[in-house]
Amino acid sequence: MGDTEKVLGCFQFESRETCERAKKESEMIRQIKEKADMSDAKTALKVYNKAVSDRLFETAPGYCFLLELRQTIEESGLAEPESLAEIPVKDGEQARIDTILQRPYGHKYEKLYEGQRLLNRKYKIALAALIILLAGFVIINFRFEYSIFTYFTDYKAHMEEEIVDKYEEWQTELEEREQKLNQAEGSGAK
Numbered sequence: 001m002g003d004t005e006k007v008l009g010c011f012q013f014e015s016r017e018t019c020e021r022a023k024k025e026s027e028m029i030r031q032i033k034e035k036a037d038m039s040d041a042k043t044a045l046k047v048y049n050k051a052v053s054d055r056l057f058e059t060a061p062g063y064c065f066l067l068e069l070r071q072t073i074e075e076s077g078l079a080e081p082e083s084l085a086e087i088p089v090k091d092g093e094q095a096r097i098d099t100i101l102q103r104p105y106g107h108k109y110e111k112l113y114e115g116q117r118l119l120n121r122k123y124k125i126a127l128a129a130l131i132i133l134l135a136g137f138v139i140i141n142f143r144f145e146y147s148i149f150t151y152f153t154d155y156k157a158h159m160e161e162e163i164v165d166k167y168e169e170w171q172t173e174l175e176e177r178e179q180k181l182n183q184a185e186g187s188g189a190k
Contacts (some may be wrong), residue, residue, distance in 0.1 A: 022059035029065045041076030044069045052085045063087065 036043045048069040051057060057066055066087045074081050 018059060022061050025057055025059050025062040025065075028056070029061065038069065038072065041073055041078040044072040044076075046079055048073060049085060052087060058090050063089070148164050 029075070032047060038044050048066065051062075051066060051069075057063060070081075070084060070087070073079050075085065093132060094159070
């Protein structure tokens with residue numbers, strides 16, 4: 001670790017003055033992001049052109065912000081990379097800029113985006129499986145006589161009908177036997 005007065009976020013500066021300048025730039029960046037939608041390519045292009053022409057940024061956080069704006073503009077297709085003004089770098093800062101470009105911080109949003117895409121894909125798969133399961137459940141319920149929706153109401157009524165039908169059959173059968181016995185007694189008595 002270094003002197004905490006020379007550290008800002010993940011950057012360690014050689015002098016306290018440069019660190020103070022970086023803090024001011026970070027505050028300016030925060031205010032710009034609060035006031036304007038930097039995901040909008042047109043807004044990003046205006047801010048980028050203004051910041052480059054006025055040479056607003058001279059420290060690593062400022063360069064990172066300009067690179068982020070440039071990436072937003074390039075990805076939107078609003079402007080070709082060759083048509084964008086180059087980021088002005090103070091003498092002796094090019095080595096630091098090269099280090100910043102090699103760090104994974106520039107790809108932080110890409111990693112977050114890929115992670116979210118993977119999560120969205122998993123949600124879509126789970127949703128599709130749930131829909132298929134629900135469709136199967138509904139189809140099964142309509143194909144069979146007893147479903148989860150009608151099991152207790154229809155089942156009870158159906159069982160009562162079966163019992164009544166069975167007793168009616170027994171009664172009819174008993175009446176037929178009784179008639180046969182009466183006929184047998186009537187023909188045997190004569």
